[in-house]
Amino acid sequence: MSTPLPEQRTSIPVPGALERFAHSWKSAALTLVIGILLLAGLPYALDDFALVQATVYAVMALLAVSLGFVWGFGGILCFGQSAFFGLGAYTYAIAVTNLGDSTVPLLLSIVLPAAFAAVLGYLIFYGRLSDVYMGVITLTVTLILFNVVNSTAGPEWKIGHAPLGGFNGIPNIAPLNMPGNVDDVIGPRGMFELTVGALLVVYLLLRALLAVKLGRVIVACKENEQRVALLGYDSRAYKLFAFVLAAGIAGLAGCLFANWGAFTSPTIFGLAQSAQIIIWVIVGGLGTLVGPIVGSIAIQWLTTQIGTQQAINSNLVLGAILVVFVLMVPKGIVPSVGQLGVRLLKALRRGGRGSLAASNETAVQRAHSAAPAAEPGASRSAPDSSRKEAA
Amino acid sequence: MLEVNGLCAGYGSIPVLYDISLALGSGESLGILGHNGMGKTTLLRTLIGALPSSAGSIRFNGEDITRAAPHTRARRGIAYVPQGREIFPTLSAYDNLRLGLVKTGRKPEHALEALLDDFPRLKPLLERPGGSLSGGEQQLLALARALAGDPVLLLLDEPTEGIQPSIIEEIAETLATLRDSKGLTIVLVEQNLDFIAAVSQRVLVIRRGQIGDEIPREHLGDLEIVSQYTGVHA
Amino acid sequence: MTTPLLETRDLNVRFGGVHATRDVNFTLAEAELRCVIGPNGAGKSTFFKLLTGQVHPTSGQILFRGKDIAGMQPHEPARLGIGIKTQVPSLFNGLSVWENVWLAARRINTPTQTERITREVLERVGMSAYREALVGLLAHGQRQWVELAVVIAADPPLILLDEPAAGMSDAEVARTAELILEINRRHALVVVEHDMSFIRKIAKTVTVLHQGAVIREGTPERIMSDPLVQQIYLGKKPH
Numbered sequence: 001m002s003t004p005l006p007e008q009r010t011s012i013p014v015p016g017a018l019e020r021f022a023h024s025w026k027s028a029a030l031t032l033v034i035g036i037l038l039l040a041g042l043p044y045a046l047d048d049f050a051l052v053q054a055t056v057y058a059v060m061a062l063l064a065v066s067l068g069f070v071w072g073f074g075g076i077l078c079f080g081q082s083a084f085f086g087l088g089a090y091t092y093a094i095a096v097t098n099l100g101d102s103t104v105p106l107l108l109s110i111v112l113p114a115a116f117a118a119v120l121g122y123l124i125f126y127g128r129l130s131d132v133y134m135g136v137i138t139l140t141v142t143l144i145l146f147n148v149v150n151s152t153a154g155p156e157w158k159i160g161h162a163p164l165g166g167f168n169g170i171p172n173i174a175p176l177n178m179p180g181n182v183d184d185v186i187g188p189r190g191m192f193e194l195t196v197g198a199l200l201v202v203y204l205l206l207r208a209l210l211a212v213k214l215g216r217v218i219v220a221c222k223e224n225e226q227r228v229a230l231l232g233y234d235s236r237a238y239k240l241f242a243f244v245l246a247a248g249i250a251g252l253a254g255c256l257f258a259n260w261g262a263f264t265s266p267t268i269f270g271l272a273q274s275a276q277i278i279i280w281v282i283v284g285g286l287g288t289l290v291g292p293i294v295g296s297i298a299i300q301w302l303t304t305q306i307g308t309q310q311a312i313n314s315n316l317v318l319g320a321i322l323v324v325f326v327l328m329v330p331k332g333i334v335p336s337v338g339q340l341g342v343r344l345l346k347a348l349r350r351g352g353r354g355s356l357a358a359s360n361e362t363a364v365q366r367a368h369s370a371a372p373a374a375e376p377g378a379s380r381s382a383p384d385s386s387r388k389e390a391a
Numbered sequence: 392m393l394e395v396n397g398l399c400a401g402y403g404s405i406p407v408l409y410d411i412s413l414a415l416g417s418g419e420s421l422g423i424l425g426h427n428g429m430g431k432t433t434l435l436r437t438l439i440g441a442l443p444s445s446a447g448s449i450r451f452n453g454e455d456i457t458r459a460a461p462h463t464r465a466r467r468g469i470a471y472v473p474q475g476r477e478i479f480p481t482l483s484a485y486d487n488l489r490l491g492l493v494k495t496g497r498k499p500e501h502a503l504e505a506l507l508d509d510f511p512r513l514k515p516l517l518e519r520p521g522g523s524l525s526g527g528e529q530q531l532l533a534l535a536r537a538l539a540g541d542p543v544l545l546l547l548d549e550p551t552e553g554i555q556p557s558i559i560e561e562i563a564e565t566l567a568t569l570r571d572s573k574g575l576t577i578v579l580v581e582q583n584l585d586f587i588a589a590v591s592q593r594v595l596v597i598r599r600g601q602i603g604d605e606i607p608r609e610h611l612g613d614l615e616i617v618s619q620y621t622g623v624h625a
Numbered sequence: 626m627t628t629p630l631l632e633t634r635d636l637n638v639r640f641g642g643v644h645a646t647r648d649v650n651f652t653l654a655e656a657e658l659r660c661v662i663g664p665n666g667a668g669k670s671t672f673f674k675l676l677t678g679q680v681h682p683t684s685g686q687i688l689f690r691g692k693d694i695a696g697m698q699p700h701e702p703a704r705l706g707i708g709i710k711t712q713v714p715s716l717f718n719g720l721s722v723w724e725n726v727w728l729a730a731r732r733i734n735t736p737t738q739t740e741r742i743t744r745e746v747l748e749r750v751g752m753s754a755y756r757e758a759l760v761g762l763l764a765h766g767q768r769q770w771v772e773l774a775v776v777i778a779a780d781p782p783l784i785l786l787d788e789p790a791a792g793m794s795d796a797e798v799a800r801t802a803e804l805i806l807e808i809n810r811r812h813a814l815v816v817v818e819h820d821m822s823f824i825r826k827i828a829k830t831v832t833v834l835h836q837g838a839v840i841r842e843g844t845p846e847r848i849m850s851d852p853l854v855q856q857i858y859l860g861k862k863p864h
Contacts, residue, residue, distance in 0.1 A: 011405045011600075012755055013762035015721070213731050220728055223717040230677060230715065231779060232703035232732050402762055426794045427766030474765050474792065475713065516666075523641055526712050526788070527665025527819075549765075552791045553712065555664050555819050557860030582794045614795050621794060 018338045028207040035200040043189050051192050056260050058195040061293040063253040064280045068292030069206050070246035075222025080138030081277050083145050084113035084247040086268040088254025093170045093264050098160035103179040109255035110248045117247030125236040146269035169265025173258050195256050218242045283325050285332030294333050392417045392576055398447035400437040407433045409600045418574035422591030430600040431580040435546045439471040440464050466494050470542035474549050476533040480522025484532050487521050491539030509565050510535045526553040544576045551583045563589040596620045628691045630655045630813050636685035645671040647837035658809045660824045661817045663834035664858050669817045670712050673785050677709050678702045708781035712788050714768040718761030722771050729778040750774045765792040786816045790823050802826040
């Protein structure tokens with residue numbers, strides 16, 4: 001290359017320390033370690049009642065992660081994640097009542113919602129419907145499911161041996177058993193370990209997915225679908241995949257939920273449930289996987305606390321929290337706490353000398369030392385050739 | 392009319408402009424030349440208030456506007472034509488122009504007639520949605536829209552980008568006429584040397600976020616000399 | 626006679642009452658470099674969109690290596706070997722420079738090859754120092770470089786460049802011209818531009834579009850001295 005390069009800029013806009021950490025394997029490792037500690041430690045620290053409570057928190061966290069993934073990374077705002085959640089719960093309940101052994105029902109509770117999502121997603125993505133339609137259609141689906149299942153109260157409504165129960169729901173759902181041995185059923189502690197374990201496995205799976213081509217293209221579809229297509233990737237297929245995967249995860253959460261309460265009812269398809277998942281993700285941090293986990297647990301815990309007193313309606317508080325977060329903490333809990341942590345670390349490192357000028361200085365110094373290394377090849381080119389080009 | 396002192400600005404923790412100082416009298420036309428990433432767009436965005444400054448001051452007609460919001464600066468008479476045009480795609484070209492007129496409170500029929508005489512190429516395009524115009528047509532529309540508001544200071548970020556050579560000549564003529572007849576003050580960021588020479592009286596260089604030397608007019612036609620000013624790895 | 630790389634036959638597109646492309650017959654050989662010029666609104670970008678599948682023609686054929694690609698989904702012409710740098714840079718603004726190029730290369734290369742290709746392409750366009758930079762925060766001209774890198778990384782036989790010199794200083798424009806000539810050794814290019822000195826540096830043949838139709842085709846010298854072209858496009862000053 002004979003034409004010399006013009007001077008490079010001094011400061012290069014790189015992502016901050018928090019972003020770099022979040023995208024590296026280190027954050028996944030940290031989350032995994034914390035998760036394993038909780039998995040191993042909580043059964044000893046908590047009594048049975050608290051452990052059961054912790055289990056439902058983990059189930060909802062799993063549901064939140066499914067939306068956090070498809071929305072925060074896939075750019076798909078699905079208003080009906082509860083539809084897949086409910087389908088998972090109902091599929092498990094009906095299948096285990098009919099089949100006895102829980103292994104196939106567990107698998108079906110993942111596969112059926114995923115298949116349903118595949119059909120719905122095909123219509124939306126391959127029909128190139130806009131994002132608004134995604135929201136409207138998924139919301140409508142969840143309302144339809146609610147109304148349909150709600151009206152199946154009569155004894156004539158059943159699949160195999162399992163009555164659908166209508167607004168009464170399906171009680172006495174048989175719990176998961178060791179594959180092959182119908183009598184060896186799971187207990188509260190086993191339920192806790194299974195749920196938290198599933199949450200950790202799903203988290204790692206998604207992190208791994210986001211580190212390879214498939215996951216990167218999904219994220220790219222959210223960034224700029226036009227450019228993705230111009231690079232030769234069929235964005236419709238990638239979005240469909242993300243949508244179906246999230247539905248499967250939500251279905252698994254549904255199955256675990258049905259096991260936790262040994263009961264499922266049509267409210268699982270309700271608007272309130274759908275809205276709650278969205279609030280958990282926003283409050284926890286859209287664009288992260290840990291955020292939805294933290295958000296769902298924080299809000300559920302808060303709702304439980306408020307529910308014990310009669311003075312304020314818990315829905316009112318939930319709404320107020322959402323408004324506060326959207327206005328003042330738009331990034332959500334996890335990214336905001338992360339930023340605070342990074343600033344704290346920086347301040348500690350400077351030993352309290354934290355002035356803006358000092359931080360600007362270091363940024364410029366770093367850039368100046370980086371700049372000369374930029375294009376060593378160009379700087380060695382002969383000055384004569386540049387004259388020729390200019391003439 | 393415009394006084395900038397010690398201006399610093401950047402994106403988050405990334406500093407871009409360092410200690411920028413310049414002064415412009417009414418009716419003066421200043422050109423700013425510089426390579427990519429040197430801070431040209433950042434400077435204009437800070438002047439219009441789209442980007443907050445971290446230090447320094449901006450005075451416009453004696454008033455300190457350093458902390459003023461962009462719409463306040465627009466009402467004071469500063470118009471900005473950004474790189475990338477920023478046309479409202481779903482509004483017709485005519486409505487885009489009307490929006491430029493809003494802050495003056497004038498009626499569109501009279502005001503826009505005069506404007507369209509300066510931009511006859513826009514006349515057949517008026518009913519078309521802004522987004523359907525070609526890149527170059529949008530550039531003309533953005534410029535016309537900014538002028539519709541009857542500004543006293545015009546900030547232009549690479550207005551010739553994507554425009555065919557014959558129209559570049561026309562725009563240069565239109566701006567030179569406005570400068571001379573209405574005393575329009577112009578700050579022009581450009582890469583096109585012919586255009587900057589035709590429209591600006593003074594040309595300054597921006598280099599690594601700082602204002603450098605003034606390029607004497609007689610040297611503007613010589614690419615080699617200009618490159619020495621703007622900075623080239625030897 | 627070998628099959629041309631690209632051939633359009635009586636290509637037409639109309640939308641919103643505008644006849645944007647009018648009976649265009651355009652032929653390009655393998656590894657040929659062609660410049661397309663024309664007044665604003667002549668239909669240059671629309672022509673590109675027809676080639677990439679972003680816009681579907683009203684009538685006519687688009688043959689890429691003999692295969693009709695008119696009306697395909699937007700990812701299919703890219704898979705067949707057409708890359709484009711759009712007029713307004715279309716990149717992944719929230720991702721790093723490295724990742725933008727990586728995604729382009731990764732579709733057809735293994736992870737190891739992709740790493741190497743990404744590194745090499747970034748060096749070729751001079752953006753290696755910026756590999757970690759977020760594309761959305763880069764200056765306009767720098768984004769143009771990144772998009773150029775993204776297009777090259779996928780190594781397509783046909784590369785469309787819509788105003789590659791826009792927003793660049795003269796020194797940077799010279800470098801772009803050199804890069805284009807280098808790319809032309811193994812790739813065909815169609816370049817839309819307004820900078821006539823740039824076009825003279827790179828083009829052997831220039832096609833002129835006006836109101837959607839091809840009105841002239843020839844060497845840069847012949848085109849620039851053509852009175853019609855001067856009237857509708859070039860203006861009075863010598864170029």
